[in-house]
Amino acid sequence: MKSPYSLAAAIALWLACVMPLAPVRAATPADQLLVGMNMNNVLTLDPAAATGNDVVPVAANLYDYVVELDPRDVTRVLPAVADRWTIAADRRSIAFKIHPGIRFQSGNPLTADDVAWSLQRTLKVNRALASPWKSYGFTAKNAERLIRAVDPATLVIDLPIAVDPGMVIYTLGTSIGAVVLDRRTVLAHERNGDLGAAWLTTHTAGSGPFALADWKPEDVLTLQRFDGYWRGPAKLRRVVLRHIPESQSLRLMIDRSDVDVALGLSAPDLVALRRDAAVNVQSVAGGSMYYVALSMKDARFADKRVREAIRSLIDYEGINRFVMPGYGVPHQRPVQAGLPASLPDPGYRLDVPKARRLLAEAGYPDGFAVDIRVLADAPFLNIATSLQATLAQAGIRANVLTGTGNQVYGAMRERRFEIVVGRGGGGLEPDPYSNLRALVYNPDNRDAAKLTNFQGWRTAFYDPEINRLFTAAQAASDPTEQTEMYRRVQQRYADVVGPIFPISQTTNTVVLAKRVEGYELSPVWTTHLRSVSKRP
Template sequence: MRHLFASVALAALFCGATPVATLAETPDDQLIVATVMSNILTLDPAAITGRETVQVLNNIYDTLVVLSPDDRDLHPRLAESWEISPDRMKITFRLRPDAVFASGNPVTAQDVVFSLKRLLTLNLAQSSFLKSRGYTAEAADRLFVAQDDHTFVLNLPEPDDPKLILMVLAQNGPGSILDSKTVLENEQGGDLGAKWLTLNSAGSGPFTLTRWASNEYIILSRNDDYWGEVPAMKRVLMRHLPESQSQRLMLEQGDIDVGYSLLAPDLKALESNDRIRIESTPGAGFYYLAVSMKDPRFADRKVREALRLLIDYDGLDKAVMPYYGKLYQRPITTGALGQLPDPGYKLDVEKAKALLAEAGYPDGFKTTLRVLSEEPFLKAGTAIQNTLAQAGIQAELITGSGDQIYGAMRDRNFELLVGRGGGGQQPHPDSNLRALAFNPDNSDEAKLTNYQGWRTSFFDEKLNGMIEDALLERDLETQKKKYEDIQAYMDQSVMSILPFSETVDTAAFQADVQGLTVNPWLTRFEVVTKER
């Protein structure tokens, strides 16, 4: 409860009021958000990790384009228009002439060049998004070109789908545009402002960073000189409040406006409160059962097919996954090009037993099943352990932290694992397929740990070629058909990753809060209002 009382006191200070035990209502022009900030280690766009930090940056930095939270289509932001060249090797952006940074400096094409070159030069976490598309610091001068103050040209280093590149640039982190003058004024020892940007901001967004106290709170203040529509909220207080019950209590008492990190029991308890709204939206990635194909048992397609029939999809969806995920069996994100309907797999123990017998395991076998020791992974893993046992597969549960469980997967030292992942930050099929299935080099020495195909020792040269071919297809309808064919092929092949639920993002918030986007990758508080 220590965090609860600290949060109430801070909220009172934030509002300019005397601290009291409870607050009946938050201020009309200030948004108080509870979340978990354990993964927020820096606010430098080049170095951030995790969706919680992207959620912060979405409000203080602009990108050239944005993804709409409604349909995930691309919309203008700092670039009022863009044009893809006929050979699809160049994208020309026309910048808004009225855009300015919080410092008052104008946003120019030179700032865009600086931001992208800085990203690759520092070679920190967010650079991987561009590096995976072939961009390098050595080629930056040729690939990033300012034709004039308001015309930026992005050259592609290799054939690709320009729409996917645009989706990458729509994400804060790889796509954040920084005020080059302000950053360089605060450079220390040639660090391109890295130390200063850890605790400060140099963006053109609707809010500016006022203060960040690690694992305590972040205060954002309205940028009254913002080039777009000025937000209704004067300030946003984002509070580190990891305990779900504390978030629930503070929502019930009116001390916070939004809770982003509540667990299922507390969300369920809030459903009957007519002053609180609960909303779930599709997130990024999937919950899945993974196998290591280094194990000869799981390298057998019949065994993988049996495992696919030993997941109680409906039972998990109803009893374990509410607020965390939604029943889903495809490897491509909802709404992405070429998405097929679910194949409709059901728990079928007898058919699974027959397949195991055909594979030479009529009595099943013993194995291990690794799961995170947190919800919903532990409950999902226990449920899958029970259904595996019905066909004679005795799976010993191994629980642990993310480093322990996913670390074993990255080391290719596991048998079965319940996990979450699979791309999807960019709503493009390639984002999912490269994360889940693509594997250009299956050798241990390759250490392609970003590819879950490599982690699970799954290698299919034909599938690799299909994925590359679909990415480069220029005709939209033909490209759509190719992604449909890939899903059919993966279904027939029985992949090493068996999705059973698509991730959803869930938040609880006061009923008078309007315009909130729940998905943290797309959240922008500039459109939030309170109807009182």
């Protein structure tokens, strides 16, 4: 007969095997910050070519900006590399005084020449990050004349056209293409006149609080503290960003304290973690949009009735209720909410009978077949599958094609797509100009223009009246007059059924371990980690 003690031990062992265990919370090193995120869209580290919001916080900690925007009030501009700045009385010139004594991680001094060259380089490389500067009238040809160092401590930017100088300053604090590069180090790696583009794809040359230690794409990116940082060394010795695209895996890792920061979690996982006393959840409203975009190069979508039918086949309410919590909030206008020029939502809703009538009028009573391009990540894929189901109710047979950022947005940039479910539309600068330039404005609809960072151009949308109003608004010095023109642009875009249909305005949400201190999420994605620390 077995001893009762042996029986009790056997029962305890059986229970340990079958009963769920409480999560074991390990402790990550106190001097390191481990960040879990989806890095599918971190494709290059070259500030002139790195698009997408996910790479912005990386650049913001490797480099310095000329100015910074206050994360608590992004309309407030703070000094950074520039101590102070002055706008000329005629609003056609801005002079910046550069902080003395800043050194790059190479040891080279940072001067106004480096700042001017960095901005000139963005225009000369002429990739997506040149777009905001081109909309202000700058070109590769006029950049050296208009963006110049008067002396080592003074940068002057002359505006080639009448634009709001405040927008230029906002762009200097938000665009990756405006970070300050170590000119001498980059040019030492120039090959065949590429301005260091090949080298900068996987290397950095900054003055930020952290230096690049290692990067394995879609795996891990490691930042090492730069002890010579001009504002004083960062509190953390190292920041490690890990590629964790699956939300459930990321939730498990934050729950077990395998990571300290989790970005890009799905709505159900965020709901669960908000109830977890061991973590903090921060959310801020962003200025860009989740949208459905149509190509007007496609003859079907060149027909206004078909575009309006598609607009009526989006389940705005269902998507925002079940898919978007943690990612975005309901929004149907091209200008972000909360600005003086913002218009109330027009109240678009799923209306299948209306869509069927419009399709029949356009000659498609039985619908048609179409491809939807989308990232294979939440919430994009969830939006696409919802759209696929509602399109089917009007006879439109949609095939969902998933891919990487290059495959989805690359096809959009080349104007070789039918429907894209995406995210974008400017919004980093807290001004209607930012959204409308990105989503609506298209100054040149020719294929040869290659205005790849203008979504209006990508979708082949061209409206002379909108262009006229937009151009007049950006030059207006009277805020009331400017606001009215921006509102008229939005209303006309709705009336002509522009081919980009905003569904939600982005929300940037992060989950933090309780021991993380000093982490302040930026609405414009430039989250600085120099003051972040961890309790032991």
